[in-house]
Amino acid sequence: MSKWLNPRSAFGLTLIIVALLALPFVAALGGQAWVRILNFAILYVFLALGLNIVVGFAGLLDLGYIAFYAVGAYTYALLASPHFGLHWPFWVILPCGAAIACFFGVILGSPTLKLRGDYLAIVTLGFGEIVRIFMNNLNAPINITNGAQGITLIDPVAIGDLRFSTTTHILGVSLSGPQKYYYLLLALAILVIVINLRLQNSRIGRAWQAIREDEIAAKAVGINTRNLKLLAFAMGASFGGVAGGVFSAMQGFVSPESFSLIESIMILAMVVLGGMGHIPGVILGAVLLSILPEALRYGVGPIQMAVFGKMLVDPESLRMLIFGLALVLVMRFKPAGLWPSPERKRAAPAAGASHG
């Protein structure tokens, strides 16, 4: 921590904090839609860092991460909407969502303890789909999730009289709903970053690294691999649950559609593209992959109209094209990610040799 104390770092840190605090006002100049895009970027940072614990630290390839996000989102939706007539405050529901998602994390973790790599990926992928299909069909015989129609009119976050759905004026500054969510998300994201940083250099973090590197050797040096793998699943899932809750409140609406396999893959891509196991890299990956598609959506259409006078390529399909190309290029030229940890960078050229 001492590196934060030298004056240059302190100055840099202050600059970052000021920039982050001012960002929603700058974005609002381009319309509230941009603030919402920012919010989703932070939400994805949150999710990606949660998944990073499982995939990056412990090396467990989880393709069903979105299931925990779904569990958190539905927990919030059911406890704060007219659907059951419950309207609990968000600070009660978020921990509930985290706990329930954590429970599901352990449920997924325990039968998969002996699986690794591709086999684990297949099982987790199946788990993600099972959760989504349950959400889709739990409307009969008892209507729990309202099926494919989803749950609407979910309560926004509210602290006392400060409702996050409306614009408020504080000290002459008008703060829109999305801007308020921005600060809430920022606070949560900083919390998850701090937890990630602390974990990385802890005894638990080192044990996870050892499991990732060689499980038998990890056992031989005295690491309880079973408990630590479960812990990784549980912690990752809890973060997913919290993110889901905030998503639910922010959108006011959830349906199973939001929790498809492609979302899991997207979050995994953020982790891999940025630099697996390296916190700044994962943040970069999440921000890039969540903002770029939106920038494309807003940029490509008007540019085409201006240059060609008509729409030649649908921005939506272009998005997947560019996304795929970007992934291929990164894997070809920066296999350890855009911003890998220093160790991985050193290891990358020798990675092929070391397994021989």
Add this chain to the structure above:
Amino acid sequence: MLEVTGLRVAYGGIQAVRSITFHVNQGEMVALIGANGAGKTSTLKAIARVLDAAGGDVHFCGEKITRVPPHAMISKGLALVPEGRGVFPRLSVAENLAMGAFVRHDKAVINDDLERIYGYFPRLKEREKQLAGTLSGGEQQMLAIGRALMGRPKMLLLDEPSMGLAPLMVNKIFEVIRAVAATGMTVLLIEQNARLALQSSQRGYVMESGEITLTGASASLLDDPKVRAAYLGE
């Protein structure tokens, strides 16, 4: 110190180890030799509990350890150096060695032990900051042994330390193993390189298709015509 009675290991329906019984006395180096697929590694893995035995008992220092979870072994004093070295490739040499002391909390003594191990393997000291995955095979084997010693075990289980190494490096590794044994460490050594294993150890067991077929003092096994024909290429 280590007593194995009627140990059996099976993969599905296939018996890899068929009820073997042997023991290792305190301070002794015992070699378990045999051809590829004789069941040596399965035996060792079952003792270290990385693998579940199908039957039989293992006692260590008088205590039954047949149901002890694998991660508790090092605290009991039993350290496994896995087959194929099993270092943590993307951790540095120093981090690998520190991992070996994962279950210990006596920081001051850990540092002394680290210096002692660097004394055995000056090469590791030179490459302290290097990633383990970038070391040569021999250096990785040194690191794996060093890491096991960092747990302050009473006994070492070595799984094919010579595997895939250049002859010169094999000699160097065995020099260290003998030096460690000379400090009073109990060692169970599994080897395909029968000559070197028998030259270094006091007693030996010969394994064939999951059974122990011969046993005796290493020196007499070296002279045994059957062993000479089957394992020493004479």
